Structure formats: structure tokens, C-alpha cells
Amino acid sequence: MSPREPRATVPVTIDGQEVDAVEGETILSLARRVGVPIPTLCYLDGLSVHGGCRLCSVEVDGDPRLRLACATPVWQDMDIRTSTWDLQEHRRRIIELLFAEGNHICATCVSSGACELQDLAATNRVDHIHYELSYADEGVDASHPKYVLDRDRCVKCTRCVRVCAEVEGASVWEIAERGGGSRLVAEMDVPWGEASSCTWCGKCVLVCPTGALSFKGRGVGEMRHDAEVVAFLSRARNEGEWVNRTDEEVPS
Amino acid sequence: MHDIHVIDPVSRIEGHAKITLHLDGEGQVEDARFHITEFRGFEEFCRGRLLAEMPGLTARTCGICPVSHLLASAKATEQVMAVRIPPAATRLRRMANLGQIVQSHSLSFFHLSAPDLLLGMESDPARRNVFGLMQAEPDVVRQGIGLRRYGQEVIAAVTGQRIHGTGIVAGGVAEPLTTDARDTLRAGLDEALAAARNTLELSFGLLDRFAEELETFGTFPSMYLAHGRPDGLWEHYDGTLTVIDADGGVIAAGLDPADYREVLGEAASSDSYLKVPYWKAALRDDDPRTAMYRVGPLARINIAERFGTPLADAGLAALRERVGRIASSSFLYHHARVLEVLAGLELIGELLDHPEITDTHVRAHAEPNLRRGVGASEAPRGTLFHDYEVDANGVVTGVNLVIATGQNELAMNRTIRDIAARYVTGPELTDGMLNRIEAGIRSYDPCLSCSTHALGQMPMVVELVDQEGVTIDERRRT
Numbered sequence: 001m002s003p004r005e006p007r008a009t010v011p012v013t014i015d016g017q018e019v020d021a022v023e024g025e026t027i028l029s030l031a032r033r034v035g036v037p038i039p040t041l042c043y044l045d046g047l048s049v050h051g052g053c054r055l056c057s058v059e060v061d062g063d064p065r066l067r068l069a070c071a072t073p074v075w076q077d078m079d080i081r082t083s084t085w086d087l088q089e090h091r092r093r094i095i096e097l098l099f100a101e102g103n104h105i106c107a108t109c110v111s112s113g114a115c116e117l118q119d120l121a122a123t124n125r126v127d128h129i130h131y132e133l134s135y136a137d138e139g140v141d142a143s144h145p146k147y148v149l150d151r152d153r154c155v156k157c158t159r160c161v162r163v164c165a166e167v168e169g170a171s172v173w174e175i176a177e178r179g180g181g182s183r184l185v186a187e188m189d190v191p192w193g194e195a196s197s198c199t200w201c202g203k204c205v206l207v208c209p210t211g212a213l214s215f216k217g218r219g220v221g222e223m224r225h226d227a228e229v230v231a232f233l234s235r236a237r238n239e240g241e242w243v244n245r246t247d248e249e250v251p252s
Numbered sequence: 253m254h255d256i257h258v259i260d261p262v263s264r265i266e267g268h269a270k271i272t273l274h275l276d277g278e279g280q281v282e283d284a285r286f287h288i289t290e291f292r293g294f295e296e297f298c299r300g301r302l303l304a305e306m307p308g309l310t311a312r313t314c315g316i317c318p319v320s321h322l323l324a325s326a327k328a329t330e331q332v333m334a335v336r337i338p339p340a341a342t343r344l345r346r347m348a349n350l351g352q353i354v355q356s357h358s359l360s361f362f363h364l365s366a367p368d369l370l371l372g373m374e375s376d377p378a379r380r381n382v383f384g385l386m387q388a389e390p391d392v393v394r395q396g397i398g399l400r401r402y403g404q405e406v407i408a409a410v411t412g413q414r415i416h417g418t419g420i421v422a423g424g425v426a427e428p429l430t431t432d433a434r435d436t437l438r439a440g441l442d443e444a445l446a447a448a449r450n451t452l453e454l455s456f457g458l459l460d461r462f463a464e465e466l467e468t469f470g471t472f473p474s475m476y477l478a479h480g481r482p483d484g485l486w487e488h489y490d491g492t493l494t495v496i497d498a499d500g501g502v503i504a505a506g507l508d509p510a511d512y513r514e515v516l517g518e519a520a521s522s523d524s525y526l527k528v529p530y531w532k533a534a535l536r537d538d539d540p541r542t543a544m545y546r547v548g549p550l551a552r553i554n555i556a557e558r559f560g561t562p563l564a565d566a567g568l569a570a571l572r573e574r575v576g577r578i579a580s581s582s583f584l585y586h587h588a589r590v591l592e593v594l595a596g597l598e599l600i601g602e603l604l605d606h607p608e609i610t611d612t613h614v615r616a617h618a619e620p621n622l623r624r625g626v627g628a629s630e631a632p633r634g635t636l637f638h639d640y641e642v643d644a645n646g647v648v649t650g651v652n653l654v655i656a657t658g659q660n661e662l663a664m665n666r667t668i669r670d671i672a673a674r675y676v677t678g679p680e681l682t683d684g685m686l687n688r689i690e691a692g693i694r695s696y697d698p699c700l701s702c703s704t705h706a707l708g709q710m711p712m713v714v715e716l717v718d719q720e721g722v723t724i725d726e727r728r729r730t
Contacts (some may be wrong), residue, residue, distance in 0.1 A: 052508060076492075107312055107416070108305060108309045108312060110304075110305065110306055139300050140300065140301070140302060140647060142645035142647045143301060143645055145619075147674065148302060191644075216304070216619075216646065217302045217303070217304045217422070217617065217646075218304055219307060219308050219418060219421040219422060219426075220305060220307070220308025220309065220418045221308065221418045221424070222304075222418070222421065225418055
């Protein structure tokens, strides 16, 4: 691979701040670089872009549609607003719908205290659910010896699907059915413990933003994920940059 | 004419309930029933959940004694895992349970019952509460609040939080005790002990003032059930069960709590959500009342020969000199609680001084190895059982919880009947009658949220119903 050419920059305005964006980078990448917070859920550094959760939607001046920050490249003189009242409301509605669709009882969840959905609710000031709860009752798949899937806590972000296919190369996970009836399935909808393609690597558990995938035997609030492992693997693989992670806090 | 009085809701206890008083043709109380009117169904919705979640899940049954559920549940999961937990974990759990006993008993004695006991049963109801007490007896209330806080600090040091901590887990405890936490608890112990000694003196003085209540508040023969030890010491966390008769004769000792189904029956009732446990071997004519036993502080001090700590043992000896070896009046539940607070603090002191209390090996790990496990421990209100069945993947398929308040239901009915028979003499309910009935129930410190796995604060309703089932009087208090 030849040394990279420095890429051209384009002037962009984000929340009134004039900045130089790198041509071709996404709004999310720019925002993170210049320190503008945009909430995300399905997006994960190191994985392909899914654009499913819509939490990173932003307004672009002159554009009637909301744009997904994770999937929209910047263009010259783009004027981006990331936290208008409408956007905040929009995000709160999405978070409430996620809570209403699943069965998210933080008080008894393994991931309480380390859950991205819980964090999103807190940072976006969601303290009530205005939608009728579905009281999802799919039950748990505890057939795997090491891990557990609780579909009622799944927000269908597909991080597990992507990490399994793109990083581990096993493609155990898939989303079956459509819309509200869609559900995470292992292989051709077999119990996880019977999925012969599963390598037991556990990356899906590490990247899960909620308590849907967890290590077996963890009690309430005892689950700790490590979604950053994917960025580490991806950087190491793409850029040949292996660093020692032992100094970092790695959940067991 | 046959009348029924109903007290609904009953106040200053944990939960919601209703009392009906059935009068005979002469206007005399013939029977009394304590109805639990709420339903939560914990046993149902625990099904399908994972074994390791059970301590945290069932602890949510109750905000007063979540530690008791954490302990019984964790012990049941360890039976399923077939593991023994590290000694340091056992010590920390014992300490948390003692903290729980201290804080719950302090709440019961000072916040819930002291208004009746110190201000008088007949005093103005508008002031007969913890706020009125604070004005009348500020030092007493301050000591009560301090004792409760100390108990909660002990709990927080082990479980992570004062209420609904999650530090008691399948296999032990989640985190070791830090030396800082130990030193902080040690520093606060002397003040708590002094408050507990004052309270014991106060409580002992009340026995004279309430000589009449001592005779009428549930003074009847019954069996008693609690954890017991071969050396006769008071036990609150581990070991086997002992059952004694009304005179202290041992009916059974060394019972494995896992065999509770063989010795205890559970009778469902059409007018209460509380299932009524009874001692199977004593059942006559299919009437659970013939097989009544009491659990909780009174049962524990009757079953134990001594606490094994100097201050509490002196208090226990003084009580026995006064009422005999077996304390049979339910009014003495209050005094038993105060003794247990003192003993609890003394034992916390012993644990804090143990050289290995801060040992960092506090958890054993294992997968589910058996399909069923029973865990039992002494909750502040009495013996608590958690019984789980799991499938091959460790998913819970069956749950049975046997709660202290449920086990005291028959004794509570009997207590209400006795009090009502003494004080209810006509077709109308007076405040004095209601207060005494309420206070009688309160001596058991019933926790209805646990026993029905029900929710909320407890107001009181009493109804008086005639022979045809028509309510002729009703008193309601919120």
C-alpha cells in the first residue's frame, strides 16, 4: 500500500462552529473529532455502517430530510445542527419506542450500570414511556454453555450480526422476519447452543449495547461489555498496528 | 345476630390489608381474619429467568428486607450449583444479615410501634406517629434513627447500597470488605451499642406499663420455628431448623431446610392472597389452626438458649426472670426485637474484629449442577425459604417462596381475635378498639409486600359484618 495522500478538507458548519472537515468523512466522524456529541446506538467503530437506530439523525440546512450522521458524508459548506429541540424530541421518541418494544427492567438486568440504552435514556432525559408497553415475552435462550441471549432486551442494532460476519467471519447471527416481528436468530433459527458455526469467541456479547447478550452466570448489574474491542481489532487488522491491551481495563 | 367488623386498611405495617371481625348472636367476637388484599406473583414471573439473576430479582420483592431475599436466594442458587462459598463471604453475609436485622427491627420498634408504646394507645391519632413522637421524645427518636442508619451502613458496606444492593451473589459476595469500610463501621459501633442498651432499658420498662397488653396481645400456646444450633446459640443465617412446643420441648431439631416440604404444609385461602404454612405433623381435622407455629424474633429467642454475647445475654436472662423460659405473648415480639438489635450489634463487632474479614477471596464460581435448590435464612420477621427448580440450561422452571409473615398468619388471626374479644363489645367500632387491634398486628411487624409478594404502604380497613354478611360498621384509615 502506498503512503496515504493527505485528503482535501472542506469548510463545514456544525452547531454554528466553522470547522474544516476531511473530504469524504461522515458527519459523525467530524462531530467526534471536533467534540460535538451525537448519540448513537447501532453504530460501532470498526464495523460497517448499519443506519438502523436513527438516533444520530441531524438537520442539514436546506435539506428537508433528517440525515444520518453515521452514514452521510460531509459536503462543502454543509450547515449541520445536531441538537435542536426537534432532534432532541425525535431521539427521546426513538428511545421510548425501544423501551416499549422490549422488556427493559433495569432493576433486574445483568447490564444495569453498563448499558448503552440506559445511558441514552439518562442523557436524553427519558424518564417516562409514553407508548403502550408490549411486555415482550420471548424468553431467554440459555442453550449455549457460556452465553445467554435474552431477546426481550434486544434492540436489533445488529452489532452482533455484523461483528460475527465481519470480524469473526462466522456469520452465526441474522435478523429473521420483518418489522415489529423481526428477531435475532442463530443460523436457521436454531437454539444458540446448537449453532455449529459459533466459535464461542464472545465478540457478539462484548459489543451488545444492552443486556440481550451476556455471559452466563452473571447476576444483576454484573455484566460489563467491551465494545471497543472491535475498534482495536479493526485497527490492528487494517493498519497492522498491534498494541498491548493488557494495560487497559479489560472486563473478564 | 352474627356481625363482622372489618378494619381496612391497617396502617403502619408494610403492605395493604383488611381485617374482618365476625360477631356472634350475642355481639361477641367469634372469629377474626386478616386478609392480604394485594397480589404480586413473584413466583410466577421468576419462571423462565436465569438462576444467577434470582438473588437480584427476588430481592426486589421488598425494600425493607432485600438482604433477606438476597441471602435465601443466593443460598438456593448455591444448592443448585452445589458449591460451598469462601469463609470470608460467609462472614460478610452474616454481617449484612445482622445489619438487616438491626435496621429492620429499629424501623419496626421506633418508627412504627413506638408511637403506640410511648405515647399510649389512646393518645391523639393525629400525633400518634413518628413525627408526634419526635416532638415528645426527641432523644428516643434520634437514637432510633441512628440505629437504623448504622444497620443500613453495614448493609451498604457489604452489598454496595443501603437498599437493593446487589453485592450478595450466587457463589458468595461480589466485593470484599475494604479496610476503610471496616474502620468506619468499627468507629460507629460504640454509639450504636449505647443506643441499643438505652433502648433495651426503655423496652423493659414498657413491660410494666403494658401489663394488660402483655396478657391480651396474642398470649397463647403455639409451636415456634427458627434456625437453631446444637450448642444452643442464637442463629440467624445458616444451619438447621428447630421446632419447639409451647413449653419449650423440642419437637424437631437438626432439620435440613431443604426438607421443608416434608414438614410444612401450605394452605391456600379463598379470602387472602397469603398462603398459610402449618406444621404438618400437628394437623387435626384439616384445620391449619391446629398446627399453628410462630416464627421471627419471639421464636428465635425461645429456641435459643442464649445469644452468646454478654449484653444481649444479660437482657435475655432478665426477660426470662420476668416471663419465664418461653415468652408466649406476641407483645414480647417488640422486646425480642430490641434484644436482637443489641445482639446483632455485638456480633457485628465480633465480625469486624475478625482478622480475615477483609479477605479478598469472597466468591466461588460454578455452573448449575443440580436441578433443585432450597435456601433458608432468618429474615428479621422469621424464617425465609427460597426453593428453585431449574432446567439443564440453568433456566428457572419453578419457584416457591415461603415467607415469615405468611407463617405468622395463623398467629396474627388468633391475636386479632383475642384482642377483639377483649375490647370489641358492641355493634360499633371505637378508636381504642381499632388501635389495639392494629397494635396487635403490628407486634408481628408483618411485611405484606413479601408475604404476598405485594406492593405498597399499608392503610387499614376494619369491617363489622352481620350474620347475613351485611357490613354494619366500617372504619377506614389511610
